[in-house]
Amino acid sequence: MTVEKQILYLLSKVEQLEGKKIISIYEARNYTPQSIRNMLSKLKKEKFITSPERSVYAITTYGRDFITTIERTENFYQHRWNNKWYMILTEIPETERKKRDAFRRQLIQLGFGQLYNSVYIYPWNLTNKVLNMIDTLEIEEYVTILxxxxxxxxxxHNQGAKGPNEAARIWDLERIHNIYREKLDWIKSEYEPKLHPYLKENLQDPLKLFIFYLEIQEVLDMLLAEDPMLPPEFLPTSWLGTRALAHITKIQASLVHLIPSDSFYHQFLTSVDNNDI
Known part of the structure; x- marks a missing residue:
């Protein structure tokens, strides 16, 4: 998740938030105050947020709908597949190129693979999210869902089978596997050594712990945007996805437990268990 989307996520958890609070959080993440002000201005210009009073921000209905649509919270690795495929066929004209590009980008982010030009496919039922996207972009007349x-x-084709429509090619599973390996290496070599003293000694530094939470949430959001979480028959036997997501979920649960419930930052936390992503 980009910082802009993460700011939207924070604002979706509260009625409104002072700009100085947002800036203080991201200063702790080594962002400059001006860069955060620029992001807030951009989000306001794009109507994702509003400013009910000077230097106070709130998410708009449009911003909340956007977060709800793109958010991947369901762990499909824990679901049994019913052998159904959901196909999106599009014929969006060049005059609506911006909408076409946005729709394609959001479909890919949800996990759809491109079967052919303008044909997208996914094994899990995300119809409601897709319909919301279509409604928001006002492209109903250009899209068919099968x-x-x-x-x-x-x-x-299943993993190991040969043919023109191999899952590994449609979703570029090798690239996603390498991303998982890169992020797991970072977690073990850089992130966990910094986090370990806080976990081991139960250190109570709410802001620092919240920064750890945002960092791992950013990694998780990025992985979920990349990983389609295909049924096991389409995945390599060495697939890192399930192990990596379980490890990150465990870290998140530890951080949620450590941040005091009376802390300002606790309101932004999402409860984590084995069924959540």
């Missing part, structure tokens, strides 16, 4: 449990020709 659901099927059968391919008559050129099905999506």
């Amino acid at each position: 659901v099927s449990d059968e391919f008559l020709l050129n099905k999506v």
Whole structure:
């Protein structure tokens, strides 16, 4: 998640928030006050947030809908697949190029793979999110949604099977696997050594702990935006996704437990258990 989206997430948890509070949080993450002010101005200009009074910010309905649409909170690795495929067929004209590009970007972020030009496919039911995207972009007349449990020709192939529609190619699983490996290496070599003293000694520094929380949440959001969480039959046997997400969830749960419930930062936390991402 970009910092702008993370700021939207923070604002979605409260009625309103002073700009100086937002700045103080991100100064602790080594962002300059001016860079945060610029991000707030950008979000306001794009109507994701509003300013009910000077230097006070609140998320708009549009901003809240945006976060709800793009947020991936369900762990499909824990679901049993019903063998249905959800297909999105689009024919958005060049005159609506911005909407076309935005729709494609959001579909990919939700986990859809591009089967052919203007045809996207996913094994999990995210129809409500897709319909919200279509409604927001006002592209109803250009999109068709199909659901099927059968391919008559050129099905999506399981891991190891050969054919034109290999899951590994459609979703570029090798690239995603490498991203997981890179992030796990960072967690173990850089993040956890800094976090360990706080966990081991139960240190009560709410802001510092919250910064740790935002850092790992940023990694998680990035991974979820990349990982389609395909059913196991389409994944390599060495797949790191399930192990990495379980490890991150465990770290998050520890941080949620450590940040005092009466702390200012506790209101921004999301309860984490084994069923959550």
